[in-house]
Amino acid sequence: MERRRILVVDDEPQIVEVIAAYLEREGMVVESAGSIAEALGALERFQPDLLVLDVTLPDGSGLDVLRTASGHNPRIPTIMLTSRGEEADRIVGLELGADDYVTKPFSSRELVARVRALLRRMGEGANGARNDKPSHKTRVGDLEIDYSFHEVSVEGVTTALTATEFQILAVLAENPGEVFTRSHLLDRLGDDCEIYERTLDRHINNLRKKIEKDARNPAYVLTVYGVGYKMRKA
Numbered sequence: 001m002e003r004r005r006i007l008v009v010d011d012e013p014q015i016v017e018v019i020a021a022y023l024e025r026e027g028m029v030v031e032s033a034g035s036i037a038e039a040l041g042a043l044e045r046f047q048p049d050l051l052v053l054d055v056t057l058p059d060g061s062g063l064d065v066l067r068t069a070s071g072h073n074p075r076i077p078t079i080m081l082t083s084r085g086e087e088a089d090r091i092v093g094l095e096l097g098a099d100d101y102v103t104k105p106f107s108s109r110e111l112v113a114r115v116r117a118l119l120r121r122m123g124e125g126a127n128g129a130r131n132d133k134p135s136h137k138t139r140v141g142d143l144e145i146d147y148s149f150h151e152v153s154v155e156g157v158t159t160a161l162t163a164t165e166f167q168i169l170a171v172l173a174e175n176p177g178e179v180f181t182r183s184h185l186l187d188r189l190g191d192d193c194e195i196y197e198r199t200l201d202r203h204i205n206n207l208r209k210k211i212e213k214d215a216r217n218p219a220y221v222l223t224v225y226g227v228g229y230k231m232r233k234a
Contacts, residue, residue: 004119007048008032009039009065010081011058019052022108023115034058039065043072050115051078053098055089063092070097075160077118079111094202099162121163122150138173140232143211143220145173154211165207168200172221172231181228204229 006023010016011034020030031046033039036059042048043065051069055062062080069076080093080101090101099118102111138145142155150166152159161169171188172180180188182200208215222230 003029004049005029006050007042008052010054018108022112036060036064051076054081066096077122097162099164159210164203176231177233179224179227179230
């Protein structure tokens with residue numbers, strides 16, 4: 001079976017060494033980069049399945065690497081590494097397409113768990129096996145969701161969602177018209193979806209920008225003021 005390829009971008013060799021050791025123990029192939037220039041080269045050469053990215057790099061912001069990773073086809077799922085005082089960078093990173101973030105200092109076991117969870121959410125496990133769920137699609141107006149291939153199209157044009165955005169959309173679309181409070185929606189997303197109530201609204205805003213003609217006046221993912229969110233009925 002194909003081993004999953006993980007690119008770790010961090011300029012602290014000790015951190016990279018520990019992360020790599022834990023990921024390789026899980027059967028993954030790890031390559032590292034310590035700068036933006038090295039990371040951009042590795043994205044093309046190594047073709048990673050997932051990116052672990054430090055925001056602070058010696059030659060600039062890791063967000064520049066994230067912009068490139070988010071533009072790949074297929075998009076490269078990304079976990080950001082940030083310091084406690086870098087809330088603004090976390091927000092920008094989520095808006096650029098990062099799927100998750102871990103705050104330094106962090107547990108290597110927690111990071112590995114998040115890597116594995118993100119790979120599962122992308123439709124493939126860490127060992128490269130496809131999920132066994134049957135092929136099916138949902139259509140709401142001009143929005144079509146293919147659950148088997150984790151693809152979403154609007155008016156026939158495929159749009160790239162992060163794993164988290166896809167999971168949110170899938171839960172809402174499978175229950176059209178049902179109103180979800182934030183806590184209810186997080187419960188339905190499950191433990192594999194490592195997001196929190198304080199970042200849920202931002203993920204939904206990003207989702208709307210990708211599937212709605214007018215994100216300020218959404219036609220699909222609707223806000224029920226004072227309660228939560230729902231998907232319009234087909």
